[in-house]
Amino acid sequence: MSSQSPSLKADNTLGLDVSTQTRTIAETPNAILEAWQSSRMKDSPFLILGEGSNVLLLENFAGTVVLNRIKGIKIDEDVEAWKLHVGAGENWHQLVKTTLEKGITGLENLALIPGMVGSAPIQNIGAYGVELKDVCAYVDVLNLHNGNIERLHRDECQFAYRDSIFKHQYQSGYAIVAVGFSLSKQWHPVLTYGDLKTLNPATVTAWEVFNAVCTMRQSKLPDPAITGNVGSFFKNPVIPHEQAAELLARFSDMPHYPQPSGEVKLAAGWLIDRCQLKGLRIGGAAVHQQQALVLINAENATPQDFVALAREVRAQVGEKFDVWLEPEVRFIKAQGECNAVEVIS
Numbered sequence: 307m308s309s310q311s312p313s314l315k316a317d318n319t320l321g322l323d324v325s326t327q328t329r330t331i332a333e334t335p336n337a338i339l340e341a342w343q344s345s346r347m348k349d350s351p352f353l354i355l356g357e358g359s360n361v362l363l364l365e366n367f368a369g370t371v372v373l374n375r376i377k378g379i380k381i382d383e384d385v386e387a388w389k390l391h392v393g394a395g396e397n398w399h400q401l402v403k404t405t406l407e408k409g410i411t412g413l414e415n416l417a418l419i420p421g422m423v424g425s426a427p428i429q430n431i432g433a434y435g436v437e438l439k440d441v442c443a444y445v446d447v448l449n450l451h452n453g454n455i456e457r458l459h460r461d462e463c464q465f466a467y468r469d470s471i472f473k474h475q476y477q478s479g480y481a482i483v484a485v486g487f488s489l490s491k492q493w494h495p496v497l498t499y500g501d502l503k504t505l506n507p508a509t510v511t512a513w514e515v516f517n518a519v520c521t522m523r524q525s526k527l528p529d530p531a532i533t534g535n536v537g538s539f540f541k542n543p544v545i546p547h548e549q550a551a552e553l554l555a556r557f558s559d560m561p562h563y564p565q566p567s568g569e570v571k572l573a574a575g576w577l578i579d580r581c582q583l584k585g586l587r588i589g590g591a592a593v594h595q596q597q598a599l600v601l602i603n604a605e606n607a608t609p610q611d612f613v614a615l616a617r618e619v620r621a622q623v624g625e626k627f628d629v630w631l632e633p634e635v636r637f638i639k640a641q642g643e644c645n646a647v648e649v650i651s
């Protein structure tokens with residue numbers, strides 16, 4: 307790594323020691339646009355990052371990395387709901403806390419998810435029974451080709467499990483600059499997941515849900531400030547009903563979640579755990595002991611350590627269950643994003 311190249315080590319939660327040619331902090335949509343135009347003129351690669359909590363940077367980036375830091379939280383209300391317009395560079399967890407402090411409920415199940423508000427719609431972040439799509443009203447995107455800001459209403463965002471239009475049609479040439487939320491004044495606690503089931507729906511408060519979610523998360527997920535990680539490294543696989551039935555005949559204790567489509571979602575963490583891969587280490591990268599779906603930077607891991615470990619995990623789960631895991635984390639090469647499944651196949 308050249309001494310002039312800015313480091314991205316603090317800009318990715320895996321703590322990988324890679325660099326970029328140019329690193330820019332953008333506090334306005336216009337700053338993102340200018341950075342894009344200047345990289346177009348040089349015909350060089352361009353990447354927007356929030357907190358880098360869902361990326362695997364495979365090598366030094368050969369262009370411009372723009373760190374989205376567009377701030378601002380505007381709160382309106384009507385009779386039924388609180389309406390929030392939030393700058394894409396606000397920290398997600400801080401937003402959850404700020405709303406609760408103001409007596410605004412609805413985001414509590416999504417506490418402690420790292421990253422920026424503007425990144426949340428991209429994979430439709432979800433946890434403990436709630437997804438971004440349940441609270442999102444709209445997403446404002448800057449069209450980098452013409453400088454216009456377009457508003458996509460929730461129904462236009464094609465939200466699905468860990469997916470949205472921002473991973474497809476609106477992936478390249480667009481920057482998310484703000485997210486709108488609609489949070490009902492009639493609070494309906496979501497207590498369907500894990501330890502939340504033990505809370506009393508008649509008396510529970512949003513702060514209690516928030517605290518329970520934080521406690522559950524802290525018991526399983528490593529704090530990226532201490533141990534590098536990107537949360538779930540793989541998506542939970544969604545497989546045909548027939549294949550799930552065959553697997554259940556062999557593994558009756560296998561967690562499985564029937565989907566409205568008729569397909570069945572499995573728990574990737576359980577599949578990896580069943581292959582007895584907890585603690586498996588390649589170089590400095592390891593499968594987390596408390597949650598097998600999390601790969602951690604145990605000690606000075608390189609991007610190649612993570613690739614080798616993810617490949618091994620995918621191969622072992624595939625051989626045992628004939629279920630082929632796909633990364634949730636986005637793989638970024640020198641020129642930009644690449645196909646993560648191809649890299650680890």
Ligand code: FAD
Binds near residue numbers: 394423480483536
């Ligand atoms: P980044 O990693 O910086 O970016 C992710 C992708 O979005 C990249 O491809 C980037 O180029 C693109 N991008 C970023 N900002 C913009 C923008 N403004 N416009 C256009 N493209 C952009 N996720 C969940 O869904 N549920 C969880 O429970 C969860 N738990 C986690 C726990 C831990 C400990 C960690 C480390 C991660 C967890 N994640 C979880 C994953 C991660 O927090 C989310 O995906 C988060 O939304 C990523 O935000 P970020 O700002 O770090 O995005």
Ligand code: EPU
Binds near residue numbers: 499526
């Ligand atoms: N399990 C094991 N062993 C493990 C890990 C999990 O047996 O090592 C079992 C658990 O006992 C449980 C099942 O697998 O029966 C599911 O585990 P958990 O509740 O921990 O959830 P997950 O499927 O591993 C998903 C999301 C998380 C989200 C949690 C809570 C994905 C890919 N991951 O994890 O999101 O926080 O549910 O809702 O959907 C992320 O996306 O980065 C992320 C952390």
